[in-house]
Amino acid sequence: MSQRPGPDVLDNTPWWLPEVTTSGGGDGLVVVRCSAYETANGQGPRHLEGGFYGLESLGPHVWICTARSDGRFRMSCRCGHRGQPQDLCNGHVAMIRKRASGVCPPCVHPPAERELQEKMERIRKRPELYTGPPDEIDRARRKAVSELWDIQHAVDELVARGIVHRCQLELREVS
Numbered sequence: 001m002s003q004r005p006g007p008d009v010l011d012n013t014p015w016w017l018p019e020v021t022t023s024g025g026g027d028g029l030v031v032v033r034c035s036a037y038e039t040a041n042g043q044g045p046r047h048l049e050g051g052f053y054g055l056e057s058l059g060p061h062v063w064i065c066t067a068r069s070d071g072r073f074r075m076s077c078r079c080g081h082r083g084q085p086q087d088l089c090n091g092h093v094a095m096i097r098k099r100a101s102g103v104c105p106p107c108v109h110p111p112a113e114r115e116l117q118e119k120m121e122r123i124r125k126r127p128e129l130y131t132g133p134p135d136e137i138d139r140a141r142r143k144a145v146s147e148l149w150d151i152q153h154a155v156d157e158l159v160a161r162g163i164v165h166r167c168q169l170e171l172r173e174v175s
């Protein structure tokens with residue numbers, strides 16, 4: 001792996017794979033580069049999390065790939081969720097597929113589930129759970145616990161009805 005200019009930039013071009021084109025396209029053609037590590041709006045690489053969400057933290061290194069793109073791909077699940085299309089070299093297509101692309105975020109966290117999670121979060125943050133006379137804190141906590149259980153049962157029901165489910169993301173070529 002060769003160092004690119006700048007201490008933080010690491011080249012992850014899969015140049016050792018025979019089907020990856022690392023030289024320019026030539027003859028004045030605009031060469032589309034692999035965007036395996038392209039970031040969107042300062043967020044993480046778009047292939048992570050299937051291009052649905054960015055990553056909060058990328059660590060200290062910026063990875064780049066300088067290979068020529070071999071096609072446009074995007075993550076999708078069998079429920080029809082789709083990530084952002086991106087240009088990828090064959091090497092990164094193979095790498096992403098090999099890593100097993102993970103679970104579709106909108107399928108594990110559909111709006112109904114997120115709403116319930118937020119509701120739980122709001123209950124957990126109630127100030128009366130933490131400050132006040134001890135017996136009132138006690139009462140507030142008992143009330144919160146019973147409300148949290150109700151919401152938990154609603155989440156369980158979403159799982160039982162298949163609204164919350166684990167869908168495999170697959171990297172497919174965009175036609």
Ligand SMILES: [Zn+2]
Nearest residue numbers: 034065089092
């Ligand atoms: Zn690449």
Ligand SMILES: [Zn+2]
Nearest residue numbers: 077081104107
């Ligand atoms: Zn999905």
Ligand SMILES: [Zn+2]
Nearest residue numbers: 077079107167
């Ligand atoms: Zn699904």
